[in-house]
Amino acid sequence: MSRKKRVLFLCIGNACRSQMAEAFARSYGSDVLVPFSAGFAPAQRVPDDTLRAMDEKNLTLDGQFPKSVADLAKEKFDFVINMSGFAAPHVQGTTVREWTVPDPVGMNYENHCKVRDQIEDLVMKFILELRREQKHLAGRG
Numbered sequence: 001m002s003r004k005k006r007v008l009f010l011c012i013g014n015a016c017r018s019q020m021a022e023a024f025a026r027s028y029g030s031d032v033l034v035p036f037s038a039g040f041a042p043a044q045r046v047p048d049d050t051l052r053a054m055d056e057k058n059l060t061l062d063g064q065f066p067k068s069v070a071d072l073a074k075e076k077f078d079f080v081i082n083m084s085g086f087a088a089p090h091v092q093g094t095t096v097r098e099w100t101v102p103d104p105v106g107m108n109y110e111n112h113c114k115v116r117d118q119i120e121d122l123v124m125k126f127i128l129e130l131r132r133e134q135k136h137l138a139g140r141g
Contacts, residue, residue, distance in 0.1 A: 004030075004031075004032055004033050004034050005032060005033045005034070005078040005079060005130055006033070006034050006036070006075070006076060006077045006078050006079075007025060007033045007034070007035050007036065007077060007078065007079045007080075007081060007126075008036045008037070008038060008069075008072065008075070008077045008079070008080045008081070009021035009022050009025070009035060009036070009037040009038075009081045009083065010037070010038055010039065010040075010069060010080055010081065010082045010083065010084055010088055011037075011039050011040075011082075011083045011084045011101075011103070012039050012040055012041060012084050012085075012086070012103065013039045013040075013041060013042060013043035013066060013105065014037055014038050014039030014042045014043065014066040014067055014068075015039070015042075015043035015045070015046050015047055015050065015066050015105070016046070016047060016050045016103065016104045016105060016112075016115070017083045017101050017103065017104070017115065017119060018037035018038065018039060018083060019037055019046055019050060019061055019064055019066075020050065020053070020054060020115075020116055020119045020120075021035070021037065021081065021083070021119050021122075021123050022035045022036065022037035022064060023054055023059045023060075023061055023064065024057075024059070024119065024120050024123040024124070025123050025126075025127065027059055028123065028124060028127055029123070029126075029127035029130065031131070032127060032130040032131055032134055033127065033130060036072060036075065036077070037064070037067075038067050038068060038069040038071065038072050039066060039067070039068065039069065039084070040068075040069060040084060040086065041068075042066035042067055042068050043066045044066070045065070045066065046061055046064065046065070046066065047105065049104070049107075049109050049112045050104070050112070050116075052109070053109070053112055053113050053116045054116065056113070057116070057120070069089065076093070076094075077094050078093075078094065078095065079094065079095050079096075079097060080094055080095070080096045080097070081097050081099055081126070082096060082097065082098050082099065083099045083100075083101045083119075085100075085103075099122055101115060101118055101119060101122070102115055103115075104116075
């Protein structure tokens with residue numbers, strides 16, 4: 001069986017988008033990936049609306065906190081999923097994907113939840129892609 005892919009979800013503050021993506025990936029895709037999240041300029045904390053929005057999906061962000069991409073500089077990743085809108089750092093051997101997801105900071109709660117749902121959909125599609133790839137590779141072995 002193929003090893004799990006190491007995936008970094010990246011946004012600006014590592015407070016909303018990348019935190020939600022990490023939680024969805026951990027909950028839905030732990031069979032095919034190991035998720036991490038970080039930001040270019042980490043916020044002080046995860047906003048209450050993000051915690052509440054994820055709670056509505058029965059997911060907790062316990063143990064997750066905003067961290068800098070610099071803190072993970074020595075880590076190796078198979079994928080960087082960039083939701084920041086800025087150029088992601090390129091690391092040899094890492095595939096960078098750009099996801100256009102609006103920053104929910106400052107949005108009303110309803111729109112915050114729309115962003116959450118968009119991220120959930122993108123993460124699930126990514127997980128299904130990894131599962132198909134893993135199944136394909138297993139069939140070749």
